[in-house]
Amino acid sequence: MAEAVDGLHEVLNRAMASQGRYENQITFEGRPGYNDAWNKCSKNPGHTYFIPIKEFSVRHLFGPFQDDQMVEMVRSIADVTVLLENKFTSTERPEMTSAGEEYPFKALRGTELARSSTGWIARARKKFESGKECPCPECIQLPSHHRVRPFGKVIVWTATHSIYDLSEALKTKVGVFYHEEDSFEGDLNIDYLQPYGIFAKDDIGDWCGIKCVTHDINLWDKIREKFLTFNKKMKEVDAKFRAVEDNLAIIVSHPHGQGARVSVGRWNYRDDMNHNDDFIQCRYGYDTPTCPGSSGAPVFILGRMSRGMYLAHPHSHVGEPTQYGESAYGINY
Numbered sequence: 001m002a003e004a005v006d007g008l009h010e011v012l013n014r015a016m017a018s019q020g021r022y023e024n025q026i027t028f029e030g031r032p033g034y035n036d037a038w039n040k041c042s043k044n045p046g047h048t049y050f051i052p053i054k055e056f057s058v059r060h061l062f063g064p065f066q067d068d069q070m071v072e073m074v075r076s077i078a079d080v081t082v083l084l085e086n087k088f089t090s091t092e093r094p095e096m097t098s099a100g101e102e103y104p105f106k107a108l109r110g111t112e113l114a115r116s117s118t119g120w121i122a123r124a125r126k127k128f129e130s131g132k133e134c135p136c137p138e139c140i141q142l143p144s145h146h147r148v149r150p151f152g153k154v155i156v157w158t159a160t161h162s163i164y165d166l167s168e169a170l171k172t173k174v175g176v177f178y179h180e181e182d183s184f185e186g187d188l189n190i191d192y193l194q195p196y197g198i199f200a201k202d203d204i205g206d207w208c209g210i211k212c213v214t215h216d217i218n219l220w221d222k223i224r225e226k227f228l229t230f231n232k233k234m235k236e237v238d239a240k241f242r243a244v245e246d247n248l249a250i251i252v253s254h255p256h257g258q259g260a261r262v263s264v265g266r267w268n269y270r271d272d273m274n275h276n277d278d279f280i281q282c283r284y285g286y287d288t289p290t291c292p293g294s295s296g297a298p299v300f301i302l303g304r305m306s307r308g309m310y311l312a313h314p315h316s317h318v319g320e321p322t323q324y325g326e327s328a329y330g331i332n333y
């Protein structure tokens with residue numbers, strides 16, 4: 001029995017290694033696997049700089065950012081941050097990344113190992129639909145007169161290497177409002193959205209938008225309210241601190257499939273892909289700590305979020321030198 005478990009751990013370790021510098025978590029499904037990965041982490045043992053959202057306060061910030069409004073905004077980011085639990089790796093993943101490395105999880109194409117990563121609610125449509133056919137995979141199987149069911153649409157943003165295409169999106173559960181749980185044990189007691197399509201994606205930029213639905217109007221109301229609050233707080237904080245010359249970079253993620261954790265740091269370089277007078281399409285390198293499971297997490301860049309986080313930067317991988325992280329490409333204003 002012990003040998004069989006050792007053999008499974010070996011499979012997981014090899015699968016983890018097949019992502020190169022990228023930061024998904026591969027594990028046995030559910031809470032025991034997440035806890036095991038968290039406890040055995042070799043990248044950031046102890047996770048001192050990953051603050052549970054309930055404990056996050058001004059003392060975790062520095063200088064001018066020790067401000068209640070900033071704390072509130074970070075909590076608001078956590079309210080729109082989602083856990084992605086995926087159970088399929090697409091046969092369509094390419095051989096190489098644009099940087100010439102082996103594409104993450106190329107070796108797992110066509111397999112059903114459980115992977116987790118992070119994303120965020122980038123858009124929540126104004127209307128809860130009724131009298132229309134629901135596009136979700138469950139409803140689409142039904143005879144057409146049964147497909148008419150109330151639903152609300154949400155767009156979730158993440159990294160392409162986390163959710164590569166529709167075949168992966170359809171096998172992904174999008175967990176919402178997953179903060180620090182009262183207990184470290186037991187099943188995850190959270191609500192999930194159902195993905196049904198790819199909104200937009202870019203392999204080179206490593207960003208992906210996923211179309212999701214829920215049939216639960218109460219959940220929908222809560223998502224919509226938290227999303228609007230998040231946008232408002234982010235714009236207020238952006239305006240308040242825009243003139244401060246500092247490279248603050250904050251990440252909220254689900255490291256090793258745990259409840260939302262905040263990490264705080266600074267960006268130290270920016271690569272531009274495109275820019276004009278209205279926007280910059282770029283990526284950032286930062287010292288903000290990340291761990292496996294942080295892929296796709298929202299990266300807050302001070303002074304660049306005047307329009308919220310639609311099209312902003314998902315965390316992508318470990319950069320160079322290896323203590324730094326690097327984001328996917330995103331749009332700044």
Ligand SMILES: [Zn+2]
Pocket residue numbers: 038041042043044045047255256291292
């Ligand atoms: Zn870790």
Ligand SMILES: [Zn+2]
Pocket residue numbers: 134135136137138139140149151213215
């Ligand atoms: Zn449906």
